[in-house]
Amino acid sequence: MTAIDARQLDQVPEKPVERMLQNMKDYTAMSFELIWQRQAILLSATILTGYFFDFFNALLFYSCILICEGQDLILARRVARLRPDQRKAIFESLAWILLNTVLHSTAICLYAISVALAQPSGGHFTPLFFLFAAALFAAMNNHQIVWAMILRLTMYGISFMVIVVEDIWVERPDLSSELWLHFFTVVFVMYFLIDCAFVFLRLYRTNLAQLEKLREEHERTKAAYIAKSQFVSTVSHELRTPLTSIKGSLDLINSGAIGEVPEKMQGLVDMASKNSQRLASLINDILDIQKMEAGEMVYRIRTVDVCAIVQEAISSNLGYASAHKVTIEQDCPDEGDLYISADASRLIQVLSNMISNAAKFSSEGSRVTVGCRRTDTGIRIYVKDRGIGIPPGSRDKVFDRFSQIDSSDERHAGGTGLGMNISREIVEHFGGIIDYESEVGVGSVFYVEFPEVRKVPDPATA
Known part of the structure; x- marks a missing residue:
């Protein structure tokens, strides 16, 4: 993955790259959030199977799981720092996530199959339930990155089939045997898991689409607000300049500095003076509101x-x-x-x-x-x-x-x-x-x- 041509990466549209990064961040954030829940489940399964089967095999399995979990934490911190313009780093991180997904799923599948092989035919409740829990967890929590979810469900499905088909291959039972019942039950469970995965995937994508619409609406609203603020500020200042001249001229007339005002004109001059004062107050109030909204009001407390x-x-x-x-x-x-x-x-x-x-x-x-x-x-x-x-x-x-x-x-x-x-x-x-x-x-x-x-x-x- 490190050998990806930079020119090929530059040809990828911006929107898909941003969406991919968002999916990766959601995936790693969910992985980090559920780490203790996963550890509790995996540790319980390790202790249970180690006590009743092979303790050394269980310890080896849990050690592999811890290595994968540690890698998940490292990837989570790396992805959280990524920016949309770091396209090569995004694709490399995605490759590491998928590789770690394969390693993590392989460890679970191999351990479940090993436990099943240590049991007699038809008595595989523990490993099958172990796989079902892991698959259900993946269907519910790995939908952010579709390929990671597909990889996990595919590997768990193959493990399901290996366990039940192995019994049928060895025993060669009649169709009325419980081994065939186990086989068809596993098929039904796999359908149920796939359906759950698609439900959670649709919900996640619907939420992403709604968030994207809200983000776009927010950007449009912010741009409109900035334009409105600039318009109000500019118009208010442009109105204030001629208004100052008008008000000053009216004050000179009222003061008698340019001569006595005829009685017939006095009422009109007074009305003009009052309305110019009202207009000046309105402009000052609008400018104050604008300053408060922009956080630019200066106070000398x-x-x-x-x-x-x-x-x-x-x-x-x-x-x-x-x-x-x-x-x-x-x-x-x-x-x-x-x-x-x-x-x-x-x-x-x-x-x-x-x-x-x-x-x-x-x-x-x-x-x-x-x-x-x-x-x-x-x-x-x-x-x-x-x-x-x-x-x-x-x-x-x-x-x-x-x-x-x-x-x-x-x-x-x-x-x-x-x-x-x-x-x-x-x-x-x-x-x-x-x-x-x-x-x-x-x-x-x-x-x-x-x-x-x-x-x-x-x-x-x-």
Whole structure:
């Protein structure tokens, strides 16, 4: 086998070589997995026949078996390291597997025949059962490599026939003799074993075909996901560039830097400014989702002052709350000294999502409370509104992507449906939890909770 022409091996299609390697790996893995089961069976048969027949012959047989089993282990380790591009090594390993199969089967067959020859005619239950057990084991567990299974079953079948035909040849019995019954029983057993082998072979090939389809589907899905990710990332960045110019121009107009805006145009400018802001938020949310899916989201986790974070989140959302005619109040303990481990900018992003939702779904003139406190399990930061509340059974919708509780609310309040999903990803990355309590018509309390860090933060991060 080592003399195989490399040019001939290169002509073998890639798929059959990969399939052959997979069969070999399955075969050797099964052989390795069942080694102790085989040893228990073979050792029991050796001890039994050695006690009642020839002990030296039994010891010689088991020694040959151990040599073959050792070779199987060496082959199993070699096959496990093979790659599809190592075609010559694959064929050489297959040749060694088949050679070792012949040696292993020959040892079993010769020992069974030797035990049968030591018995009187017709009294061959032990060697025949020994062969039946070996053949059934091969039919059930050697279907990964068809030629190995064929070699074993052929050699065991020949041994079956040698034992029963030898009795008939020596005794020359009538057709009514039990020796003929033994012969026809062996024929039936051989048919049963062959049928079992084909059943297990079909099951194995069906499973391989299903695995191959799943693998191909996985590759197609992965390619589609990569294409989608690249498309979303590219489009989002391309949209952000002109949007930045549009938003900057609208901000200049609103600020009066280029002159007074006519009253008839002010409404249109305000609408354009609001929608550009919504579009910018949507693009930012999509990019965040993309980073999270790709595992590229960067976090700078430090020890942060919770009260300072709450104050900054309130300050950055005062304008948004004023636009919705909602006031924000702070509720933090006077003594402070509440510290957690988190990324300050990402935590402010989470609180901003919670505050903006509270402002959107609150009635005009109502209050939104943003506060923090120490609990039995850590530090809780919460946002409380006096809005419409959330119906029971809506928890999945609240934290799903592109999802809002009600389509009419979505049209009234706007939003991308991504904020709370992103917030959950961020909070869970910090080892915290995010949840809410709500009552329809009364309001909602959204909160995040983190383990407390009992040390003073670095002044730069605070």
